[in-house]
Amino acid sequence: MSEVNQQPPAQNNNQVAQTNNQQVQKREVSIVDMTLNRIQELEKAEAMRIPPNYSAANAVRAAALILADLKDRNNTPILNACTKESIANALLKMVVQGLNPMKRQCSFIAYGNSLVCQREYQGSIAVAKRYGLKSITANAIYDGEDFAFQVDTETGRRKILKHESSFDSYGGNVKGAYAIIEMEDGSKNVEIMNMKQIQAAWNQGPTKGQSPAHKNFPDQMACKTVINRAVKSIINSSDDADLFEDEPIQAETPVTAAVKQEIAENANSASGSESIGFEEEENVQVQNHSQQPEIEKQEQVIEAPVKQKTPF
Amino acid sequence: MRLVVLGSSSKGNCYLLENDTDTLIIECGVTINEIKKALNFSFDNVAGCIVSHEHGDHAKGIVDALKVGIEVYTSRGTMRALELDVRHHRLHTIKEGEVFNVGPFKVMPFKIEHDVAEPLGFIINHPECGNVLFITDSYYVKDTFKNIHNIIIEANFSQEIIEERVRNGASPDFLRNRIFKSHMSIETCKKTLLANDLSKVQNIVLIHLSDGNSNATQFRQIIQAATGKRVYVADAGDVIDNFNKTAF
Numbered sequence: 001m002s003e004v005n006q007q008p009p010a011q012n013n014n015q016v017a018q019t020n021n022q023q024v025q026k027r028e029v030s031i032v033d034m035t036l037n038r039i040q041e042l043e044k045a046e047a048m049r050i051p052p053n054y055s056a057a058n059a060v061r062a063a064a065l066i067l068a069d070l071k072d073r074n075n076t077p078i079l080n081a082c083t084k085e086s087i088a089n090a091l092l093k094m095v096v097q098g099l100n101p102m103k104r105q106c107s108f109i110a111y112g113n114s115l116v117c118q119r120e121y122q123g124s125i126a127v128a129k130r131y132g133l134k135s136i137t138a139n140a141i142y143d144g145e146d147f148a149f150q151v152d153t154e155t156g157r158r159k160i161l162k163h164e165s166s167f168d169s170y171g172g173n174v175k176g177a178y179a180i181i182e183m184e185d186g187s188k189n190v191e192i193m194n195m196k197q198i199q200a201a202w203n204q205g206p207t208k209g210q211s212p213a214h215k216n217f218p219d220q221m222a223c224k225t226v227i228n229r230a231v232k233s234i235i236n237s238s239d240d241a242d243l244f245e246d247e248p249i250q251a252e253t254p255v256t257a258a259v260k261q262e263i264a265e266n267a268n269s270a271s272g273s274e275s276i277g278f279e280e281e282e283n284v285q286v287q288n289h290s291q292q293p294e295i296e297k298q299e300q301v302i303e304a305p306v307k308q309k310t311p312f
Numbered sequence: 313m314r315l316v317v318l319g320s321s322s323k324g325n326c327y328l329l330e331n332d333t334d335t336l337i338i339e340c341g342v343t344i345n346e347i348k349k350a351l352n353f354s355f356d357n358v359a360g361c362i363v364s365h366e367h368g369d370h371a372k373g374i375v376d377a378l379k380v381g382i383e384v385y386t387s388r389g390t391m392r393a394l395e396l397d398v399r400h401h402r403l404h405t406i407k408e409g410e411v412f413n414v415g416p417f418k419v420m421p422f423k424i425e426h427d428v429a430e431p432l433g434f435i436i437n438h439p440e441c442g443n444v445l446f447i448t449d450s451y452y453v454k455d456t457f458k459n460i461h462n463i464i465i466e467a468n469f470s471q472e473i474i475e476e477r478v479r480n481g482a483s484p485d486f487l488r489n490r491i492f493k494s495h496m497s498i499e500t501c502k503k504t505l506l507a508n509d510l511s512k513v514q515n516i517v518l519i520h521l522s523d524g525n526s527n528a529t530q531f532r533q534i535i536q537a538a539t540g541k542r543v544y545v546a547d548a549g550d551v552i553d554n555f556n557k558t559a560f
Contacts, residue, residue, distance in 0.1 A: 255489035259451065263500055267452035268507030275458035275508070276409075276422060277445075278437045 031084065032064045035091045051098035051130055060091055062102040072110040082115040090117040098130070099123045121224045121231075128231040131238035138179040138227050140219035144169040147176070149192060158190040174198075177222040179230040191230035193222075201225050313441040315464070315555045318342050318350050320519045320546035324369050325448065327464065327519075327546075329417075329555070330357065331440055336417045337361035337382065338434070338446055338464075341369040344376035358382055359415025362406075364424070364448055365431035366393035378402050385414060387421070389430025408432060424450035427494045435460070442512070442557030448520050451493055452500050456508050461557045463505065464546075467518040467535070468495035469525035477524060491525070498531050502538050510539055515555055519546045 039056050042048035050056050067087070070078040079087065090108055094117045099105040105123030109116050119127070125136060141147045146164040151157070160178065176194040183189075193201070202209030202225065214221050270276075318326035324341040328350060335357040337347065351358065360383035363371050371394060374384055378400060385404045396403060406412055408423045418437040425431075426449045433453060436444040442461030447453055449466060469491055477483035496504070505516065516539060518531055528545040536543045544552055 256492045259492045263452040266454055267500065268454070268456050268504055270454040270456070275456040276420065277435050277458040277460060278418065278420065278443050279459065 031079070031087050031091070032060055034084075035060050035088050035095075038088065038092065039095055048096065050095060054095075054098040054100075056095045059094060059100050059102075062100065063091055063094060063108070066101050067108060067115075070108060070110075078108070078110050078115060081113060082110050083113050086114040086116075090115045093117040097123070097127055099126065121228045124228055124231045124235060128234040131234055132184045133231065133234055134182045134184045136179055136181050136227060136230060138177060138223035138230075139163065140174050140222050141176040141178065142169045142171065142219070143173040143175055145175075149178075149190065157188070158192060160190055160192075171219070174218045174222050177219070177226040179223070179226045181230050181234070183234075189230075191226055193226045193229065195222070198222050198225050201229070313438065313555045315462075315515075315517060315550075315552040316350055317519075317546045317548060317550040317552070318346055319369075319548045320550075321521065321523065321548070322369050324372070324548075325520060326373070329436065329438070329441065329444065333357055334359055334416050334438065336414055336436065336438075337377075338436075339363060339370045339448070340373040340377050340384070341367075341371060342373055344373050344380060347373065347377070348380075355381060359417055360385055360404075362386065362414065362419060362434055362436075363390060364433065364446075365426055365428045366390045367428060367449070370449065383414065385412065385419070387430035387432050390428070390432075393429045406432065422453070422455050424448075425452055425454070426450050427490070440557065441555050442514075444555075447496070447504075449495060451496055453504060458509060459512065460508065460510070461512050462515045462517075462555055463513055464517045464519055465501055465504070466496040466520040467498045467501040467526070467531050467545075468520055469522045470498050470527065470531070473527065474525045483524065491522070495520070495522070498526070498534055502534060505535065505539055510541065513539070513541050514557070514559055515544065515552065516541045517544045517546050517552060521545060 036057055039048070039050070039060070043050065067078055072078055072081045074081070094101065094106050097106070097119060099117075099119060101107070103122060103126075104120055105126050106117050106119050109118055125133070128136070141163065142165070145166070146162060148161040148163075149158050150161055152159060160180070163178075174195060176192065177198065178190055178192040181189045181191065199209055202214060202221075207214065209221075313329060313331045316328040316330065318324075318328065319342045320327070324346075325339040326342040326347065327338040329336045329338060335351065336359055338361075340347075340361050340363050361374075361377055363374060363384060363386040365371070365387075366389075371386075371390065374386075374394065374396065378384055381402065383402050383404060385406045387407065388398065388405045391398050391403065391405065398405065404412070406419070406421050408421055411418060411420045413419075416438060420435040420437075421432040422435070423431075424433040424447060428449075431449060433448070433450060434444075434446040435457065436446060438444075443459050444462045444464060445457050445460045447463075447465045474483065474488050474491065478485060478488050501518070516535055518528075518535060521528055521531065528547075532543050532545050535541075544550070546552075
């Protein structure tokens with residue numbers, strides 16, 4: 001990042017920190033505004049849709065607060081270390097998915113000078129809920145517990161037959177985890193992983209399952225892994241229906257508003273006159289067009305003498 | 313009497329109000345061949361044809377109808393818009409509020425609200441079907457009506473469905489605006505019906521439902537629930553029997 005490289009090398013630490021701080025604050029403001037403006041532009045042009053019940057402005061400002069405190073591995077503030085474009089892209093990615101960084105639904109990670117927004121498992125649940133997930137519950141299976149499941153040969157869906165836990169076994173050595181998914185349409189599915197599969201998943205991550213969190217809370221981390229796997233297929237196989245549902249009706253256009261007002265004022269209320277129509281017992285004399293006088297055939301039809309005014 | 317629906321959409325509108333001896337053709341928005349077929353190739357019973365306005369889906373068959381000898385009744389504004397010869401011997405000028413006879417049918421035209429020259433709605437009287445109110449292509453009507461026994465009324469679109477389609481990009485904005493200012497929504501249809509004395513009404517026929525912006529089942533339920541009457545949604549080919557002044 002250019003500004004980082006341009007730091008004068010021979011200043012005392014205090015001054016450097018101060019300059020950095022000012023720069024961070026300045027960048028924070030400009031990036032937030034830039035991103036929000038960009039979002040507004042995209043929305044206006046209908047090039048992007050933001051999930052309902054999601055405040056993009058709040059999320060972007062929350063992200064800015066978090067980013068202002070974040071430092072990369074060289075202890076450089078992230079807002080200085082990362083390129084403006086990558087920061088804006090990360091924020092945009094957050095907004096497009098409707099994630100809230102304050103709720104730990106996503107986190108920001110600097111890879112070199114590039115900032116990346118990564119969806120956390122709470123975020124995955126939040127997104128999956130927009131796609132019809134009703135609830136998801138995960139449990140770890142510990143050594144000594146009796147666990148059995150079967151696969152329905154017709155639907156291919158798994159079903160847990162038993163999971164007998166005891167207070168002694170609870171919190172022991174984790175041998176696996178499962179997550180039960182219930183969808184809004186009532187369907188259920190179960191995702192099950194044994195420790196070997198979970199470890200394989202952890203090996204994909206940078207800490208290879210060796211972080212303090214993985215070592216101290218393996219059951220919770222295992223649950224997190226199985227939840228991630230369970231919601232992944234819901235999210236990745238979904239359409240964008242959630243973006244089109246439950247939206248408040250678009251603001252009236254001037255035309256439709258005027259029409260509605262016109263109807264409200266004028267419909268079924270012909271001023272000062274009674275209802276029109278034939279009387280119940282008809283003995284009305286009316287002109288017969290088939291015997292029109294010749295004058296009818298010319299332009300003066302309107303003045304034709306035999307016409308009657310109604311109601312009568 | 314019976315109401316035969318030859319067309320009830322933007323593709324074409326034409327209704328036959330008939331019994332075994334008298335036929336009134338309402339709207340002429342289908343080809344003369346379709347009318348001929350529906351009449352079993354005999355115009356003997358046809359008293360005439362009334363046309364509400366000049367749009368093709370209501371008037372495209374007029375020239376051919378005149379050629380085969382059908383008396384056509386429509387407003388001067390409609391004739392001019394269609395560039396018809398107003399002196400044609402089978403073409404009759406009708407005006408808002410001026411009652412005329414078409415054979416045994418008596419017709420009272422009234423003004424409706426559509427984006428054309430001189431659109432008209434009709435109250436049609438015949439001893440057998442009583443007074444039939446006919447409203448189409450009107451985003452609302454100013455009048456209220458009395459002594460009505462049967463109603464044929466447009467329920468073109470649902471505001472909800474149309475807004476939804478505009479949001480999804482399925483329907484352009486300008487089209488929504490045009491429809492709002494020219495056709496009757498199910499919401500306005502319901503209000504219009506309820507603004508009138510429906511105590512004598514036997515049948516309500518909903519017509520001219522838009523292909524994309526309506527839902528026949530839902531519309532029927534809405535009007536049935538609001539009025540408690542027998543409600544039909546007209547579709548090309550339908551025959552509604554018992555279109556009478558009384559239930560029996």
